[in-house]
């Protein structure tokens with residue numbers, strides 16, 4: 001029988017020397033909607049998220065054991081090409097990662113590197129991705145202009161467009177609005193709600209009202225351990241959440 005989970009995480013343990021960052025995490029992330037990771041700063045949310053597309057192994061000095069399956073295939077198997085995997089599992093970070101190049105070059109960076117589209121289709125792909133990221137109308141007349149001149153909120157949507165241009169199967173987002181003002185945060189939240197009907201999203205947020213607005217299910221992490229997971233309302237109401245968020249309790 002095919003497993004309906006998007007990600008199946010089993011016994012995932014990450015250590016730096018003797019310091020545990022994640023301790024034997026077992027979690028199934030379903031194949032639809034927005035799934036959130038919440039927990040206090042330092043709980044291991046980013047570490048867990050980056051283990052889902054093998055970005056974590058680019059950090060030197062970490063040992064990663066256990067298993068992560070994506071659509072029933074083990075992603076740490078020797079035959080898996082991490083770059084191809086990272087294109088299927090797109091990621092958006094806390095701070096927009098912008099190259100000192102044009103808006104067009106930024107949006108096409110991933111697709112060009114992967115070589116997945118013929119040259120003649122690149123411009124259409126850029127337009128499609130910029131429209132999906134609700135940025136097209138603001139940049140269509142200055143595609144050759146520097147991306148560094150965009151506001152930080154626009155830069156974050158440009159990063160989203162760059163990821164969407166690769167047509168990922170899922171989007172990982174690590175506190176994607178924490179550097180943004182209220183207006184840009186609302187724009188990204190609207191996009192999350194819109195995009196989730198096409199591809200699932202795994203979102204790290206320290207903002208509980210945002211988790212409540214966006215996520216169907218949540219996992220609560222505390223000191224490298226998965227404390228609980230379930231429907232958003234249940235996790236947000238659980239006594240374990242308050243205990244976790246009280247300093248020095250977890």
Ligand SMILES: Nc1ncnc2c1ncn2[C@@H]1O[C@H](COP(=O)(O)OP(=O)(O)O)[C@@H](O)[C@H]1O
Nearest residue numbers: 016021039040041042043044045046047048059
């Ligand atoms: N490369 C690293 N080497 C050693 N410790 C790390 C490294 N990256 C993160 N940590 C530590 O691991 C813990 C979890 O980090 P992180 O996953 O970034 O937490 P969160 O995203 O929940 O704030 C923190 O205590 C952090 O200091």
Ligand SMILES: [Mg+2]
Nearest residue numbers: 045046047174
């Ligand atoms: Mg983090």
